[in-house]
Amino acid sequence: MAIDDIKQLLEEKRYAELKEKIKDMQIQDIAEIVDELDTKNAIILFRLLPKEIATDVFSYLSSERQSEISMMIDENELNEIVSDLFFDDKIDFLEEMPANVVKRILRNTSEAERKLINQFLQYPEYSAGSLMTIEFVDLKKEMTVAEALEKIRRVGRDREIVYTCYVTDAWRKLEGIVSLKDLVLASPDTKVEDIMKKDVIYVDTYDDQEEVADVFKKYDLLAVPVVDQEKRLVGIITIDDIVDVIEEENTEDIQRMAAIQPTEEEYLDATPFMIARKRLLWLLILMISATVSGYIIRKYQVALEAVVALAAFIPMLMDTAGNAGSQASVTVIRSLVLGELKFGDILKVILKEAQVGVLAGVALALVNFIRVYFVEGYGFGIAITISLSLIFTVIIAKIIGGTLPMIAKRIGLDPAIMASPLITTIADAISLTIYFSLAVWILHITM
Amino acid sequence: MAIDDIKQLLEEKRYAELKEKIKDMQIQDIAEIVDELDTKNAIILFRLLPKEIATDVFSYLSSERQSEISMMIDENELNEIVSDLFFDDKIDFLEEMPANVVKRILRNTSEAERKLINQFLQYPEYSAGSLMTIEFVDLKKEMTVAEALEKIRRVGRDREIVYTCYVTDAWRKLEGIVSLKDLVLASPDTKVEDIMKKDVIYVDTYDDQEEVADVFKKYDLLAVPVVDQEKRLVGIITIDDIVDVIEEENTEDIQRMAAIQPTEEEYLDATPFMIARKRLLWLLILMISATVSGYIIRKYQVALEAVVALAAFIPMLMDTAGNAGSQASVTVIRSLVLGELKFGDILKVILKEAQVGVLAGVALALVNFIRVYFVEGYGFGIAITISLSLIFTVIIAKIIGGTLPMIAKRIGLDPAIMASPLITTIADAISLTIYFSLAVWILHITM
Structure with a gap:
C-alpha cells in the first residue's frame, strides 16, 4: 500500500478503513511509513496500530521518531512498549533517547532490570557485548528432549531465536548447544546431553563486532553465544544484527578509503x-x-622555463x-x-603488481606516444619523455599501492587509509620526479 | 589445532592420531586446512575424514581443491559425496568443474535430477534462481500441527533450513509460511492453516541478487521463498548465501569506485x-x-611563462x-x-555540499594563505589567488561530486563509476580553469 493512500485516509479521518488496511502489511513496511509521515500523522497512525504489533513497529522506527513518540504518549503506554522490546532493541533505544525519556522509562523498571540495563550500556560501542540480547533459551544437559x-x-514466545538452545551448568557456564531441529528430530526421552554439540563456537563480550561478523561468515551461523571473562553465558548475537554490522563495517572502510573520518550519521x-x-x-x-609535489616542480623550475x-x-x-x-x-585493501x-604474501603482491604495472604502463605509453607525437605533433624528445615516464610511474605506483596497505596493517593501522587519496599524493610526487629527471636527461636541459 | 601440527602428523604418517584430532574440529576449519595443504597431503587428509563429515568439508573447499579431489577419487566415492551435497552447493560445484568431472557425475544421476540440474544451471548468474536450493519442507494447509x-x-534431516516451512496448494503455488517455532509452540491438533502467515515475502527466480539481499536486510529474514512466473514455489534462498552476496556486492562497488572493472577472482x-x-x-x-587539463594549461601557457x-x-x-x-x-554513492x-533529494544534496564546501574551502584557504604568504614569503597577489581558487574549487568539486552519482543512477548507470577517479579528472579541469582565470585577473597578466 502506497504512502499516498495512507496519507489520504489519514487526511479524511477514515481510521477504520486504515486499520483494516494496515493489518495485512509487513511490520517493516508500516515502520517505513510511520518514519516518512509528518510528526502529527505519524503519531495518529502509530496509535491506530493493534497492540500486538505496535512494539514490533516501534523497534524498527528511526531514533528521532522513537523519541518523538516517546514524548507524546503517556507513561503507561510507553512502559508497555518498552517492556515488550527485545533486550537488545531496548538497549539501542535507551542509548539514543534524550535523558528525560530515559528517566521516564527507568523509573518504572525493576531494580534487577535496571542493573542489567546499566551493565549492558557499559559495554564499549562496537563490542560483542553491545550487540547481544538476553532472550535465549537455556537448557540443562540432564533434561530429556521432551522436557x-x-x-x-x-x-519460547518471548525469545528472539529459539532455533539454537544453549546448555549451561549450575554456574551458567556454557556446556553445549542444541538446535530446535535436533530436538524435534530426536525421540522424546533422549537426554539433551546426548544430542548437544560440545565444541561450541562462542565470542567474548569484549570482542570487536568485526571479528564477530567474521565468525558468522566463516561458520555460517544464525546466532552465536557471548560469554564473559569467567566463560559464563551472558547473551547471544543474532544474524540480523550481524548483517547490519557487515554493512556498517563496509561503509566505514569505504569512508576511510575516500579520506573521510567514519561516521554513523545518515547523510x-x-x-x-x-x-x-x-x-x-x-x-x-x-x-x-x-x-611536496610543489617543491619538486619548483626544483625543476629551470627545466619548466626552458x-x-x-x-x-x-x-x-x-x-x-x-x-x-x-x-x-x-584491490589489496579489499583482499585484506x-x-x-x-x-x-607481500613478495607475491610486489611481483604481481610489478607485472601488472609493466603490462598497463606499456599499453598506456603506446597510446600516449601515438597521441603526443603523431596526433599533436610534439617533438620526439618530449613524446619519448612522457611515454617513458608513464611506464616507470605506473609500475612504481602499482607496487607502492599494493604494499603500503599491507605495511599499514602490519603496524596496526587500518589499511583503508592507504587508499586512493594518500596513494595519489605519493604517486604525484613520484611521477613528477621521474618526469622531470627524464626530461632533463632526454631533452639535455641544463639545470 | 594449527596447520603445522597437522602437517607433522601427516609427514610422520600418524594417521590414527590425526583422525582423533580432526574429530573435534569445526567443518570450516578442517576445510581451511585441506585448502592450504599441498595436493598430496590434502587428498590424504580428506580420505581420513569420517564419511559423515566428508561431504560437509567438501562443500567448503575452494573449487580448485574440489576439482583435484574429484579427479583423484574413484567414481563411487565421488557420487556419494555429490549426491549428499545440498542442491545449491551441488550446482555451484558443477558450475566450477571441468567438463570431464561434470560428465562423470551426470552419468550417475537420475533422469529427473539431471533435468533439474540443467534447469538450475540455466538461471542467469547473480539471479535469485542461481542462489536457491530445493531442500525446503513443504506442508499442506489441511495438515494438523502434529502431522x-x-x-x-x-x-527434515536432509533439509537445509527447517525453521521455516512452506505451505503450498495442489499446483505448488505458495499459500503461506509457518515457522518451526510456531509449530512447536502450537497445540498438536491445530490446523496449519490457522497458524500460517499468509502475507509471505517472496522473490522471483529472475530477481537480481542485490534486490534479494535488500529484501533480507529490510525484513530480517533467515530464508526467503523463490517462485517462478506462475507463482509456483521452486526453491528457497538462505541467509548464509545472502551474507556472501552482500560482501560480493560491496567488493564490486569498491572495485568500481577505484576504476576497476569488477572481478570475482581472488587476487x-x-x-x-x-x-x-x-x-x-x-x-x-x-x-x-x-x-583536457593539459589543454587548459596550454591555453594559459602565457600566464605560466609570466x-x-x-x-x-x-x-x-x-x-x-x-x-x-x-x-x-x-558519501552519496554509499547513501544511494x-x-x-x-x-x-538532489536539491538537498546540492545545498548541503555547497555549505560543506564553504566551510571546508575557507578553512583550507586560511591554512594555505598563512603558509604561502607568511611562511614561504610569496607575494600577496599569488597567496590570494591560490586561497580564492581553493575556496571556489572545493565548493564546486563538492557539488559536482555529490550530484553526478545521483544523475548516473537516474539514467541507469551504476553510481559507483562516479567515484574518486572520474570526479578527480573533472575536478582537475575545473580547479585549473578557476586558478588560471583568477591569476590572470588578480596578477594583471596580459594574455
Whole structure:
C-alpha cells in the first residue's frame, strides 16, 4: 500500500478503513511509513496500530521518531512498549533517547532490570557485548528432549531465536548447544546431553563486532553465544544484527578509503558542520602533503622555463599515477579485509603488481606516444619523455599501492587509509620526479 | 589445532592420531586446512575424514581443491559425496568443474535430477534462481500441527533450513509460511492453516541478487521463498548465501569506485594479465580525459611563462579538488546503495555540499594563505589567488561530486563509476580553469 493512500485516509479521518488496511502489511513496511509521515500523522497512525504489533513497529522506527513518540504518549503506554522490546532493541533505544525519556522509562523498571540495563550500556560501542540480547533459551544437559521442548513451549514466545538452545551448568557456564531441529528430530526421552554439540563456537563480550561478523561468515551461523571473562553465558548475537554490522563495517572502510573520518550519521540527517568536520582533517593532511609535489616542480623550475610545454602533461601524468596506484591499493585493501591476503604474501603482491604495472604502463605509453607525437605533433624528445615516464610511474605506483596497505596493517593501522587519496599524493610526487629527471636527461636541459 | 601440527602428523604418517584430532574440529576449519595443504597431503587428509563429515568439508573447499579431489577419487566415492551435497552447493560445484568431472557425475544421476540440474544451471548468474536450493519442507494447509511435525521429522534431516516451512496448494503455488517455532509452540491438533502467515515475502527466480539481499536486510529474514512466473514455489534462498552476496556486492562497488572493472577472482589466484585487463580500460579513459587539463594549461601557457611560480601550486590545487570531490561522491554513492538517498533529494544534496564546501574551502584557504604568504614569503597577489581558487574549487568539486552519482543512477548507470577517479579528472579541469582565470585577473597578466 502506497504512502499516498495512507496519507489520504489519514487526511479524511477514515481510521477504520486504515486499520483494516494496515493489518495485512509487513511490520517493516508500516515502520517505513510511520518514519516518512509528518510528526502529527505519524503519531495518529502509530496509535491506530493493534497492540500486538505496535512494539514490533516501534523497534524498527528511526531514533528521532522513537523519541518523538516517546514524548507524546503517556507513561503507561510507553512502559508497555518498552517492556515488550527485545533486550537488545531496548538497549539501542535507551542509548539514543534524550535523558528525560530515559528517566521516564527507568523509573518504572525493576531494580534487577535496571542493573542489567546499566551493565549492558557499559559495554564499549562496537563490542560483542553491545550487540547481544538476553532472550535465549537455556537448557540443562540432564533434561530429556521432551522436557526441553516443554521449556521451549513455556518460554519460547518471548525469545528472539529459539532455533539454537544453549546448555549451561549450575554456574551458567556454557556446556553445549542444541538446535530446535535436533530436538524435534530426536525421540522424546533422549537426554539433551546426548544430542548437544560440545565444541561450541562462542565470542567474548569484549570482542570487536568485526571479528564477530567474521565468525558468522566463516561458520555460517544464525546466532552465536557471548560469554564473559569467567566463560559464563551472558547473551547471544543474532544474524540480523550481524548483517547490519557487515554493512556498517563496509561503509566505514569505504569512508576511510575516500579520506573521510567514519561516521554513523545518515547523510541527510547530518548538518553541514558535522560533515565538514569529518572531512576536513584528511583534506588538510593531504593538502599539506601535496606541497611536496610543489617543491619538486619548483626544483625543476629551470627545466619548466626552458620547455614550458612540459607543464601541459603534468595533470595527465599525476592522474594516471594516482589511478594506477589506487587500483592496486584498493584491490589489496579489499583482499585484506576479506581475509584473502596476509602480510606473508607481500613478495607475491610486489611481483604481481610489478607485472601488472609493466603490462598497463606499456599499453598506456603506446597510446600516449601515438597521441603526443603523431596526433599533436610534439617533438620526439618530449613524446619519448612522457611515454617513458608513464611506464616507470605506473609500475612504481602499482607496487607502492599494493604494499603500503599491507605495511599499514602490519603496524596496526587500518589499511583503508592507504587508499586512493594518500596513494595519489605519493604517486604525484613520484611521477613528477621521474618526469622531470627524464626530461632533463632526454631533452639535455641544463639545470 | 594449527596447520603445522597437522602437517607433522601427516609427514610422520600418524594417521590414527590425526583422525582423533580432526574429530573435534569445526567443518570450516578442517576445510581451511585441506585448502592450504599441498595436493598430496590434502587428498590424504580428506580420505581420513569420517564419511559423515566428508561431504560437509567438501562443500567448503575452494573449487580448485574440489576439482583435484574429484579427479583423484574413484567414481563411487565421488557420487556419494555429490549426491549428499545440498542442491545449491551441488550446482555451484558443477558450475566450477571441468567438463570431464561434470560428465562423470551426470552419468550417475537420475533422469529427473539431471533435468533439474540443467534447469538450475540455466538461471542467469547473480539471479535469485542461481542462489536457491530445493531442500525446503513443504506442508499442506489441511495438515494438523502434529502431522506437520511428523513430516518434518521424516524429511527434515536432509533439509537445509527447517525453521521455516512452506505451505503450498495442489499446483505448488505458495499459500503461506509457518515457522518451526510456531509449530512447536502450537497445540498438536491445530490446523496449519490457522497458524500460517499468509502475507509471505517472496522473490522471483529472475530477481537480481542485490534486490534479494535488500529484501533480507529490510525484513530480517533467515530464508526467503523463490517462485517462478506462475507463482509456483521452486526453491528457497538462505541467509548464509545472502551474507556472501552482500560482501560480493560491496567488493564490486569498491572495485568500481577505484576504476576497476569488477572481478570475482581472488587476487592471488588471478594472473597479472587478467588483473591488467580489468584495470586498463578505465586507466585509458581517465588518461585521455586528463588531457583536457593539459589543454587548459596550454591555453594559459602565457600566464605560466609570466609567473612560473604558479606551476608549483598545480599539484596541491588539483589534489585538493579531487579529494574534496571524492569525499562528496563516495558519501552519496554509499547513501544511494544503502537506500538512504533518492533522486528526489538532489536539491538537498546540492545545498548541503555547497555549505560543506564553504566551510571546508575557507578553512583550507586560511591554512594555505598563512603558509604561502607568511611562511614561504610569496607575494600577496599569488597567496590570494591560490586561497580564492581553493575556496571556489572545493565548493564546486563538492557539488559536482555529490550530484553526478545521483544523475548516473537516474539514467541507469551504476553510481559507483562516479567515484574518486572520474570526479578527480573533472575536478582537475575545473580547479585549473578557476586558478588560471583568477591569476590572470588578480596578477594583471596580459594574455
